[in-house]
Amino acid sequence: MKYKLLNNLIPKIESKSESFAHKVIKQLLYKKILENNSNISDASLEKYFESRRADVYFKLKSGQEVVIEIQNSPITSKEITTRTKDYNNRGIYVLWILYGDGRCVGSPKNPKHVKNLKISPTEIRLHQLYRGRVYYVNIKYEKGKIIATLPFGLHFTNSDNIAPILFRKRFESFFIRNVNYTYIPNWNLLCTSSNNYKIARFYDRNAKSTLVESLRSFIKRTNLSRNQKIINSKSTKKIFKVICRLYQDEYGKFFIINSLRQLLRNKELILKEKFPH
Known part of the structure; x- marks a missing residue:
């Protein structure tokens, strides 16, 4: 094989440690x-x-330089x-x-949809910095072998039933968010x-x-953007309930409402009645 497994790239150890996890992830990404x-x-x-030490450094042929922290x-x-x-x-x-x-x-993160998860202030800051995403890598220990996961991104939205405030518990501070x-389709880097x-x-x-793209397809498929009988005020709540049944398990009510509002602003969806709260 052209490339060896990750566990052949790094020395074997007997126990899990934070510093070692950092080393594994650094070498995987590099x-x-x-x-x-x-x-x-x-x-x-x-x-x-000078005073900074980047974990990983790349210089692109375009001349752009990238550091990974x-x-x-x-x-x-x-x-x-x-x-x-x-x-x-x-x-x-x-x-x-x-x-x-x-x-x-704030709590362990994995590549899946989860409701009401603890999010640290650090994660919230990166979510702001990266316009709605935070990147993670995990490592696993299975049968004496070290397995590093591919990077994955998570997007946070307000919980449907818990206030979007900062909670404090002893020395811990966290938010509750839907995730x-x-x-991530490939390893290519985008500088922006x-x-x-x-x-x-x-x-x-x-x-x-x-x-939004999924909702747009649903609207076109069901002709919601043009069917006046459906658009009338009596049907708005019914439409919302149908959409929630389709998407709420994954995305949550708050996220769905924000996405529908974007379609309303773009006039891709017309409703005479406001969404239910």
Whole structure:
């Protein structure tokens, strides 16, 4: 085989530790991104920039530079902003990736849709920075072998039944959110700007875009955008209930309402009555 398994890439250990998880994820990302991108001209592990040390560094043939910050231990939202700005001031794009079972997350994260999950302030800050996504990688221990998962993205929306406030419990602070999984199709990196920050990300679709597209197809399929009998005010609640039955298990009421409002603003859906609260 051209490439060896991950457990042959790193030394074997007897016990699970946070520092080791960081090492596994770092080597996985370095190896896989380098193997699967033809537009990389330079790459290194632990690249130093004066007071900063990036976990992984890539230089693209376009001249753009990317650092990957793998976060395992607790970090403040302020420190995320400070590090990102520091790299940006050097003209470098930043890709933040969290260990899904690390101490920086509010609760363990996996690639699936989940309701009412604990989200840390760190995750909320990255969700803002990356316009509706946070990237994670997990590692698993099975039969003495180390298995690293592919990166996955999660999108957060307000819970349908729990207030969107910051909860505090002893030394712990967290939010409660619904979580939606987004698939990452390949290892290619995209350099872009978001809220005046230079960020690098994968070519995954935003979860809201996926839901809006699905709703758009449903509207066209059922002729909701043109059928006046359906559009009348008496049918609005009925329409909403039908849509919720189809999508609420995965996305939640709050997320569905926001997505439908986008279609209303674009005049792809016309309803005379407001959505139920």
